[in-house]
Structures are given as structure tokens and as C-alpha cells.
Amino acid sequence: MADYKLLAVYEDDDHLVKAVKETKAKKHHIDEVYTPFPVHGLDKVMGLNHTRIAIASFMYGVLGLSVAVWMMNFMMIDDWPRNIGGKPSFTFFQNMPAFVPIMFELTVFFAAHLMVITFYMRSKIWPFKKAENPDPRTTDDHFIMEVSAAKDNIQSVAEFLHSTGAKEVSLKQS
Amino acid sequence: MYKMSNKLRLFSFILMVVGILGIGYGFLQAPGNEAEAKEMLASHSDHHGEEHAGTASHDEAHSEAEEAEHVEHAFHQMANRPWSAFMVPMLFFFFISVGALVFYTIQNVSQAGWSPLLFRVMQGISNYMLPGAIIVFFFMLLSTFHLNHIYVWMDADTVATDEVIQEKTPYLNIVFFLIRSVVILGAWLFFRHKLVSNSVKQDEELNLSLYKKNLKLSIGFLLLFIFSEAVLSWDYMMSIDPHWYSTLFPWFVFASMFVSAITTIALVSIYLKSRGYLQQVNDSHIHDLAKFMFGISIFWTYLWFSQFMLIWYANMPEEAVYFVSRIENYKLMFFGTTAINFVGPLLILMNSDFKRVNWIVVLTGILILVGHYFNFFLLIMPGTVGESWHLGIPEIGSLLFFAGLFIFFIFRGISKLPLVPKHSPFLKESQHYHY
Numbered sequence: 001m002a003d004y005k006l007l008a009v010y011e012d013d014d015h016l017v018k019a020v021k022e023t024k025a026k027k028h029h030i031d032e033v034y035t036p037f038p039v040h041g042l043d044k045v046m047g048l049n050h051t052r053i054a055i056a057s058f059m060y061g062v063l064g065l066s067v068a069v070w071m072m073n074f075m076m077i078d079d080w081p082r083n084i085g086g087k088p089s090f091t092f093f094q095n096m097p098a099f100v101p102i103m104f105e106l107t108v109f110f111a112a113h114l115m116v117i118t119f120y121m122r123s124k125i126w127p128f129k130k131a132e133n134p135d136p137r138t139t140d141d142h143f144i145m146e147v148s149a150a151k152d153n154i155q156s157v158a159e160f161l162h163s164t165g166a167k168e169v170s171l172k173q174s
Numbered sequence: 175m176y177k178m179s180n181k182l183r184l185f186s187f188i189l190m191v192v193g194i195l196g197i198g199y200g201f202l203q204a205p206g207n208e209a210e211a212k213e214m215l216a217s218h219s220d221h222h223g224e225e226h227a228g229t230a231s232h233d234e235a236h237s238e239a240e241e242a243e244h245v246e247h248a249f250h251q252m253a254n255r256p257w258s259a260f261m262v263p264m265l266f267f268f269f270i271s272v273g274a275l276v277f278y279t280i281q282n283v284s285q286a287g288w289s290p291l292l293f294r295v296m297q298g299i300s301n302y303m304l305p306g307a308i309i310v311f312f313f314m315l316l317s318t319f320h321l322n323h324i325y326v327w328m329d330a331d332t333v334a335t336d337e338v339i340q341e342k343t344p345y346l347n348i349v350f351f352l353i354r355s356v357v358i359l360g361a362w363l364f365f366r367h368k369l370v371s372n373s374v375k376q377d378e379e380l381n382l383s384l385y386k387k388n389l390k391l392s393i394g395f396l397l398l399f400i401f402s403e404a405v406l407s408w409d410y411m412m413s414i415d416p417h418w419y420s421t422l423f424p425w426f427v428f429a430s431m432f433v434s435a436i437t438t439i440a441l442v443s444i445y446l447k448s449r450g451y452l453q454q455v456n457d458s459h460i461h462d463l464a465k466f467m468f469g470i471s472i473f474w475t476y477l478w479f480s481q482f483m484l485i486w487y488a489n490m491p492e493e494a495v496y497f498v499s500r501i502e503n504y505k506l507m508f509f510g511t512t513a514i515n516f517v518g519p520l521l522i523l524m525n526s527d528f529k530r531v532n533w534i535v536v537l538t539g540i541l542i543l544v545g546h547y548f549n550f551f552l553l554i555m556p557g558t559v560g561e562s563w564h565l566g567i568p569e570i571g572s573l574l575f576f577a578g579l580f581i582f583f584i585f586r587g588i589s590k591l592p593l594v595p596k597h598s599p600f601l602k603e604s605q606h607y608h609y
Contacts, residue, residue: 054526085487097483 004154005031007134008145008166013039016143019164020045023147028157031146034138057115064110068103134172146172176451176593178585186585189578196571200256203568211249250323251562257322258558259568263576264313265410266434266550268306269427271584273435274299275366276399279392282369287603288462291455293595294588295442297370299435301587302580304366307359314355314410318348324558327416338417346413354409358402365395373595380597403428414557418496420485426477427553433470433515434546436463437539442584444532451593457530458609464529467542471519474549478512500552503561507548514545547573 010016017039023030030046073092076082076099081089088094120126138144145166149157154171161169205211278296281289317324326332326339327346333339339346369391376384404424412423420426440463446452485493500508518541528534555563595601 058524086489087487097479097486100479100483 003151004149005172006147006149006154006158006161007170007172008147008161008164009135009137009168009170010143010145010165011141011167013042013143015165016145017042017045019145019161019166022164023145023161026160028160029148031148033146034133034135034144036139036141036143039143053115053119056118057111060114060118061107061111063114064107065103067110068099068106071106072099072102142167176446176585176589178589179449182585183582186578186582189574189581191578193571193573193575193578196567197256197260197575198571200259200568200571204256205249205252208245208249211252212245214252215245215248247560248562251559254323254558255562255564256568257317257324258555260572261313261324261558262550262554262569263547263573264306264309265554266547267302267576267580268310269431270434270438270580271300271302271306272362272399272403273431274439275303275362275369276396276432277435277439279365279369279395279399282389282392283396285389285600287600288459288607290595290598290601290604291452292439292443292459292463293373293598294591294593295439295446295452297373297591298588299438299442299584300366300370301590302583303363305579305583307363310410311355311359315352318352325413325416327413342416346416351409354405358406361398361402362395365391365398369395370591373598374591376598377592377596382599385599411553414554415496417492420481420493420496422477422481426474426481429470429474429477430546430549433467433474434543436466436470437542438584439463440467440535441539441543442588444536446588446593447532454594454605456608457532458607459604460532460535461526461529461609464523464535464538467535467538468519468523468529471515471523471542475512475516478516499556499560503563504552504556508552511545511548511552514541515549518542518545 008019010019013035016033016035020030020033020042024045024047033042033046035042069092072095076089076095077092083089084098087098092099133139133144134146135142135144145161147157147161158169158171205214274296278293278300280286281293281296316322318328320328323329327342328348328351333343344350369388372384372388372391375381376388407424407427411427412419440460443452443455443463444460447455482497485497519538522534522538522541523529551569598604
């Protein structure tokens with residue numbers, strides 16, 4: 001395991017993406033990249049796995065739809081049948097058109113909220129969490145790539161990072 | 175330059191010839207008078223006759239008058255059948271070609287960077303507008319001569335006894351109807367001609383003033399279109415049921431034509447790619463078209479359901495009759511169409527990767543086109559043919575004829591233009607487009 005982490009600071013997202021490509025090509029290990037905004041194509045260049053949140057969101061939607069069907073059936077058919085606007089409220093199917101908006105809304109509600117919560121959990125973010133980024137400038141206009149290096153080649157990696165267009169390179173001991 | 179292959183040309187001609195035979199058969203077998211209609215009714219279904227026998231024993235005198243009325247009604251429906259069968263694909267394919275032009279002008283107005291490579295496909299599909307509009311206009315002209323009973327408000331005897339239609343005669347009268355058709359169809363053709371000829375002129379030299387001209391023309395066309403499409407959808411389709419109206423009807427027709435047009439653009443692009451043309455069109459372009467197919471399909475369902483649910487819930491007889499006639503006589507088609515047009519694209523095209531697989535897009539595209547043909551069928555048939563409908567030789571013949579005509583004219587349109595709009599300002603972006 002490499003004990004040392006080098007922080008390379010970039011000022012432009014295009015330079016960052018180019019640097020990530022070059023660093024990958026040199027087979028240096030990139031631990032993390034900190035950016036102030038989502039950089040298009042960065043995940044592909046870093047070789048991150050494709051997100052599975054779409055699948056999760058589909059399942060949450062199906063869950064929301066099921067909850068809506070169950071809820072409307074329980075409320076309007078089983079527990080307390082009501083006659084609204086002269087509609088025969090004896091079977092779920094006969095009243096279905098009136099329930100479609102609720103089914104739609106709950107599908108969206110479940111998919112949206114559970115997806116956000118899932119995203120927070122997977123990203124390990126919660127209220128009052130202390131920021132993990134090594135430099136507050138990454139929340140403004142700077143980009144930082146964190147590269148790990150073994151003790152004996154810190155110098156050569158740092159020089160390489162400079163050659164990729166880093167504005168500054170600093171050492172962070174872990 | 176694309177050159178239409180002889181095979182495709184032959185295929186379109188075969189479709190047209192077979193289609194004409196089917197249309198001709200439809201007109202020949204339609205009853206010429208009430209006696210023939212009565213004979214056909216009797217021979218068509220024995221159980222139908224039995225039902226009538228049952229009511230006849232109940233009240234002899236009353237049922238005879240009813241029977242005569244029924245025969246007259248059925249005669250008009252059967253006489254209408256070949257006309258309606260002709261009308262469904264006629265409007266369907268014409269509106270597809272208009273929808274392609276609308277899509278093209280939207281690309282111009284939004285200054286989209288992904289799509290210029292597909293401009294010639296869109297312009298080529300809009301090439302069918304001229305023959306389509308001529309056929310539509312002559313069909314409407316013949317309708318005003320009372321050769322058919324598709325538009326009941328054109329019949330002076332009916333209007334004389336119908337107060338609801340009488341109130342609408344300032345709008346629904348033959349002269350104004352024809353004026354509207356001429357003006358609107360003419361305006362659409364004018365804009366199409368201007369837009370395409372400017373785009374072709376731009377191929378010769380880089381000229382930004384032509385680009386700006388097309389931008390302004392596109393804005394003008396879209397403004398005109400959104401109002402005139404409403405007028406034509408009232409005139410051609412909603413006025414078939416002159417007592418009934420729905421305020422979102424034009425949107426509903428628009429959604430149907432728009433999704434069919436985008437699907438046609440995707441299918442034609444994939445076809446051209448498979449023949450070795452348009453090699454710069456990549457999966458990302460197809461992905462974008464498939465996203466539109468997915469989105470507009472859901473938009474169509476949204477309008478379908480909005481229209482259905484409000485009328486179902488309010489349950490006012492004069493509105494509900496529209497859906498009663500459809501659910502009673504067209505139950506499977508009515509709900510089946512909704513299933514095809516909603517559940518199909520929803521489940522197949524939801525996955526992002528599937529939108530990039532060409533054969534899946536083609537499969538879903540065919541599904542969407544079939545579904546929206548039946549959507550047009552359901553807009554027109556219940557009001558003109560009613561319970562006497564069949565899906566037989568006249569319907570399929572008309573569909574084949576217009577499919578052949580459509581294929582012939584769109585590919586002829588594409589073959590007349592260079593496939594890449596060379597000096598389109600956003601062409602570079604389109605060539606390097608990737609998602």
C-alpha cells in the first residue's frame with residue numbers, strides 16, 4: 001500500500017480530464033478527484049463503474065405504484081366504500097381511472113425521494129457531516145486529483161503531475 | 175448523394191398497385207342502395223337476424239319502422255366504409271410528413287447541434303406533403319359533393335333538424351371549410367418549399383443570411399402550425415362527431431402525428447445507415463431520436479388519459495357518447511391501442527442502452543407506427559362507419575397504397591438532395607456528437 005498521497009491542483013476541467021487520462025495511461029493510481037461541479041465524461045475517463053441508480057429508481061417506482069394500488073384499494077374499496085359522483089365504488093377495476101393520478105403521483109414520489117436518499121447513503125453524506133475534500137478551493141473554481149505514490153518514487157510522480165499541467169502539487173500523508 | 179434502389183422503387187410500386195386493387199374492391203363491394211345493404215346485412219350475420227326476430231315478436235309495428243331505420247343507418251355506414259378506410263391512412267401519412275417538417279423547424283428554432291446530419295432525412299420525409307395535401311384536398315372536395323356521408327354537417331337535410339349543428343354553421347359550412355383547407359394546406363406547402371430550397375441553396379456556399387432566413391421562417395411556421403393544426407384537426411376529425419367536442423383534441427392529434435413522424439425519421443435513418451449512407455450518424459443520434467419516441471409516446475398517453483378521465487368522471491351524456499361508441503364497438507382496439515402506444519415504448523425504450531440498439535429501435539418504431547395507425551382509425555371510424563366496421567380488404571388496401579406512395583415520395587425526396595447539409599452552421603457539432 002502506498003502511504004503517500006499527492007494532491008495535484010488544476011484550474012480547468014478540460015486540463016483535468018486530460019491529466020486523468022495521462023495519469024491512467026502511466027498506471028498511477030487515482031484515489032479520488034474533487035471538482036466543484038460535475039465534469040462531463042470524467043467518470044468514463046476514470047474508469048468508474050456505470051451508475052446503477054436508474055435500476056434502483058425503477059424498482060422504487062414499482063414500489064410506489066404498488067403502495068398506491070394497495071392504499072387506494074384499502075381506503076376506497078375495502079375499508080370504507082364511498083359513492084363519489086355516482087360512481088359505483090364496489091370494485092377496484094371499475095374505479096381505476098379515478099385512481100390513476102394517485103398511482104402516478106406516488107410512483108414519482110417514491111422514485112424521486114428514495115433515489116435521493118439512496119444517493120446520499122451511497123455517497124456517505126448526511127446532515128452535519130464534516131467535509132472530506134482536502135482543499136476548500138475545490139468548492140469554488142479548482143479541481144484536485146488525488147494520486148497515491150510509494151515512498152521511493154514520490155518525486156518522479158510529482159514531476160509527472162506537473163508535466164500534466166497541474167498548477168501546484170502537494171503531499172498529504174495519510 | 176443517395177440513389178433510390180430499384181428494389182425499393184419496385185416494392186413501393188407493388189404496394190401501390192396492390193393497394194389500388196384493394197381500394198377498388200372496397201368501392202365495388204360497398205352497397206349502392208338500401209336493398210343491397212339489407213341483403214348484405216342478412217347474409218353477413220345470421221345471429222344478427224335472430225336478434226331482430228326476437229324483438230319483432232315483441233312489438234310488430236314498432237320494430238318494422240325500427241328495422242327500416244336500422245337498414246338505412248347501416249347502409250350509410252357500409253357506403254362510408256371504403257371512404258373511411260381510404261381516409262385513415264391518407265391523413266395518417268400526410269400528418270407524418272407534416273410532423274417531420276415540424277420536427278425539422280423545431281431543430282432550427284432551438285438551434286440544435288446534434289441533428290443537422292438528419293436534416294435531409296426530415297426534409298425528404300416532408301417531400302410527401304405535396305402529393306399528400308393534394309389527395310387530402312380532393313378527398314375533402316369530393317366529400318362536399320355528398321359522394322359520402324363522412325361529415326354529417328355537410329348534409330343540409332340533417333342540419334335542418336339539428337339545432338346543435340345549426341349553432342355551429344357559422345364555422346361548419348362547406349365554403350368556409352374548403353377555404354380553411356386551401357389556405358392552411360397552401361401555407362404549409364409554401365413554408366416547406368421555402369425552407370427546403372433555402373437549405374439546398376446553402377449547400378453551394380456558406381451563407382449565414384440563408385441560415386437566419388430559415389430560422390425566421392421556422393419560427394413563423396411553428397407559430398402558424400400550432401394554430402392551423404388545431405383548425406385542421408377540428409375540421410377533418412373532430413367534425414365527424416359534430417355534437418361532441420374536446421378542448422385538447424388538437425393536442426391529442428398532434429402528439430400522435432409527432433411521435434409517428436419522429437419514429438419515421440428514426441426508421442428511415444436506420445434504413446439509410448444499413449445501406450451504407452449517412453455513416454456519420456452514430457448511435458447517439460439514434461439514442462436521441464429514441465428518447466423523443468419514448469417521451470412523446472408518454473405525452474400521447476397523458477393526453478389520451480386526460481381526455482378519457484375527465485369525460486368518464488363527469489359522465490355527461492353528450493360527452494360520454496364519444497367513448498361509449500368506442501368501447502362498445504371497438505373495445506379490444508380501443509384499449510389495445512393504448513397498451514401498444516404506452517406500455518410498449520415505456521417498457522422497451524426505458525433502458526438507456528436499448529435506445530442505442532438499432533434493431534430494438536426499429537422493432538419499437540414499427541410497434542408505434544402500427545399503434546398510431548389504429549389511433550387514427552379510432553379517431554375516424556367510429557363516427558363514420560360505427561358498428562359496421564371491419565379490418566378487411568378496403569382498410570388494408572388503403573394502408574398499403576398510402577404506404578407505397580409515402581415510401582416512394584420520401585425516398586425520392588431524399589435522393590434529390592445531398593445527404594449532408596454541407597454548410598449548416600452546427601454540422602461539425604453533429605458530426606462529433608456523442609453521449
